[in-house]
Amino acid sequence: MPDLQSFDAAMRECLGERGWLTGPEDAAAQSRDWLNRYGKPPLGLARPTSADEVAAVVRLCAAHDVPVVPQGGNTGLNGGSVATGDGSVIVSLARMNRILSVDSVDFTATVEAGVVLGALHEALADRDLAFPMHLGAEGSAQIGGLIGTNAGGSHAMRFGMMQDLVLGLEVVLPDGTIWDGARALIKDNAGYQLRRLLCGAEGTLGIITKAVLRLFPAPCGRSAALLALADFEAAQRVGALLRARTGEFLAAVEFFGEFGLSLALDHVEELVRPLETAGPVYVLVEIASSIPGIALDDILENALAAAFEQGDVLDGTIAVSEAQRAAFWRLREEMPEGQRLEGRQIKHDVSVPVARIAAFIADASRAAKTVMPGVRINPFGHLGDGNIHFNLSPPQGHDDFDGCEMALSQAVYEAVVQHGGSIAAEHGLGQAKIELADRFRSKTERALMRRIKMTLDPHGIMNPGKVVKI
Amino acid sequence: MPDLQSFDAAMRECLGERGWLTGPEDAAAQSRDWLNRYGKPPLGLARPTSADEVAAVVRLCAAHDVPVVPQGGNTGLNGGSVATGDGSVIVSLARMNRILSVDSVDFTATVEAGVVLGALHEALADRDLAFPMHLGAEGSAQIGGLIGTNAGGSHAMRFGMMQDLVLGLEVVLPDGTIWDGARALIKDNAGYQLRRLLCGAEGTLGIITKAVLRLFPAPCGRSAALLALADFEAAQRVGALLRARTGEFLAAVEFFGEFGLSLALDHVEELVRPLETAGPVYVLVEIASSIPGIALDDILENALAAAFEQGDVLDGTIAVSEAQRAAFWRLREEMPEGQRLEGRQIKHDVSVPVARIAAFIADASRAAKTVMPGVRINPFGHLGDGNIHFNLSPPQGHDDFDGCEMALSQAVYEAVVQHGGSIAAEHGLGQAKIELADRFRSKTERALMRRIKMTLDPHGIMNPGKVVKI
Known part of the structure; x- marks a missing residue:
């Protein structure tokens, strides 16, 4: 049992009044993740102003056997920046912002x-x-x-x-x-x-x-377009075509479906339906260059003409102004907010090889609907790198998932693995996905990670209960 | 002491006659690095044809306490793919070439x-x-x-x-x-x-x-130019200008000096002096695009016009044919061969921040010439990433470095560290640079590496004596 009184005094001495906050209200906002799903109350919130102060905090914590939880903007979705157990210290880097x-x-x-x-x-x-x-x-x-x-x-x-x-x-x-x-x-x-x-x-x-x-x-020119397509297979083909035809300039190629678009339109103000044709699938592409004088609109138009020609595009428009380009992006970026406002949801941040995107969406959707008929699926993400946010809302008229959460996620992750994908694409494992990783990745791989953790942090002081358990 | 007879029999059983070569002539070529500076004779050369065979070899070697030396094309410069001690097995991947x-x-x-x-x-x-x-x-x-x-x-x-x-x-x-x-x-x-x-x-x-x-x-268009400049500072400025002006298209921006060019011209057949103006410094730039119809020559010409305008370019020409482009590259690529044919040399593969290239070359050259007046310096490399091959030849008329090798390298590496650089840029540490790394990198960093090595290879079986010693 650490001597908490002397620990507290030493932390105060090290960091000063502004650097060591222990009142419950001080740490409240930062002790929970932003979706308010994870986080045990810490002993206190350390707010160092230099690497030397961070080092002193870590040494003090190590000496007192107090777990250290580093925290940045605390915007993560898997509980990586809040405590898994009692009696830890959250180390906020917010004051080291130069x-x-x-x-x-x-x-x-x-x-x-x-x-x-x-x-x-x-x-x-x-x-x-x-x-x-x-x-x-x-x-x-x-x-x-x-x-x-x-x-x-x-x-x-x-x-x-x-x-x-x-x-x-x-x-x-x-x-x-x-x-x-x-x-x-x-x-x-x-x-x-x-x-x-x-x-x-x-x-x-x-x-x-x-x-x-x-x-x-810095880019000095951009061109963006929003396209409506018949299905995710067409989206995948158009993605490959855009990669081949817009080459060095391709900056982003995102996709989403009609349900995702409607979530944004229904719940977020000032958004308007962008095309006369309703999806059912949309692709948002942007090309950019830092070289003045490149005819980006022409390059994008040529690539899109080829996509129209191969019958993969139902409708589409190139943004004619910066405002329209920004409006396209807002549709894509407000989708998570729209789904949050719709009510309960289950998020999955997964990736598959780019050539498997459409097949994965089909298989995972079928499996999820078998578990819970009518479940509403919002697959959206990055067509260029195979990263899919496969997020679920309950069936129309339902408030929640009637206890199907585990079975739904199970179905999604099994489809991910069948298609050679990853159960954690860009959000990490945090504390939320450790058991998933233990289940869906090989024992060999997990053992390698555990050995690295144990040799670099033999006392398990540093952000325990995240990535791997030791 | 391992039981070598049973080990030999087990390797033969595992890999077959073609997969386990033990005659001295069989392994001779692959037991030494290609500059013939490193490599102890191995027990034999394993030539597996599958990951399972590689795994079986490693298990056999582990069981008999025999070090394993993986080897690819054996083109490395630091002895990484040959043995540091007696009694090892070289595992060649050459047959796994699908x-x-x-x-x-x-x-x-x-x-x-x-x-x-x-x-x-x-x-x-x-x-x-x-x-x-x-x-x-x-x-x-x-x-x-x-x-x-x-x-x-x-x-x-x-x-x-x-x-x-x-x-x-x-x-x-x-x-x-x-x-x-x-x-x-x-x-x-x-x-x-x-x-x-x-x-x-x-x-x-x-x-x-x-x-x-x-x-x-694949790129479908390229444009390349060779420039003559007054000094390395001008080269550094031109490099920054090209990065800013040719943006996404910049594929390579290399530099070398008059001495390096003369080494290539003197020793390699069919090479011709490319510009009327003799350096003293040269820049080879290439831009490329996979998008048809981009006016690459115009983009390069505009960028070069700006470089001429700021007074940094003495002379230069854009390649008018694929043959001329290839000829420019051969000058750059035959430089190491030219220096090898010139006689004894000392190679240094180092990097510094891009903004320090010119200052590093000046300081390292001064230091090297203090150690050995007249030493001939051939700095060349990659202007876009700060990688410098700082290779030395003895003074004109000398066959060798008169015992100054260590002091010369010491001077060069000290300048590298002073400029925030790395003693190993793209060739790795191998067996040649372990002690250098121990000396020029922090104890903390080397200890981290040692702990990773020890936890993943606790018995020190895998390519021992490379990167870190345990």
């Missing part, structure tokens, strides 16, 4: 872990540079959390996930030492790729305190 | 580890698909070895290194179990990023037997 440098020759930015993604976008806006990570939560999500969860988003097909955008990291390890790997190097083969391993470890191997990020020239 | 599938909807290829990179290029050539890894040794280098060493090459700035091009892996682990992670998934966050960790581990954590690789639409 953009330390931006280099337009290196095309890099060096930032503290608590920088909000949207703030980084803003800081780069007038410098002709871009950090190409875009996702719904960018107004709250912090760089450290995005790295910890290896975030994906809508541009991952072209620019990769966070692991592809991180050149260097500074990390406080479970024993409280600081690993300074914050190098601005694209090529660095002096040993194992630690920067890649730490990315996506969900804070279970250490706390990211600083990162060197890769930047790109 | 391209298992190519998928133009997924944009993936699934290949056995022994597929030669050039053979993959050829197989994709008539399918409008490309695997964008290009390097001098592509006629011999195998996919497994390229993954093991996390190869870079001249297109890494745009497409990344091998770790960025590998979606899934099948790996035989040090205990002889097979990890089947050969998934064709861009987004897969179901736990730690094992695929990234295994990539670049130089066979010390397992033997790669199969990989799912990421493909791209």
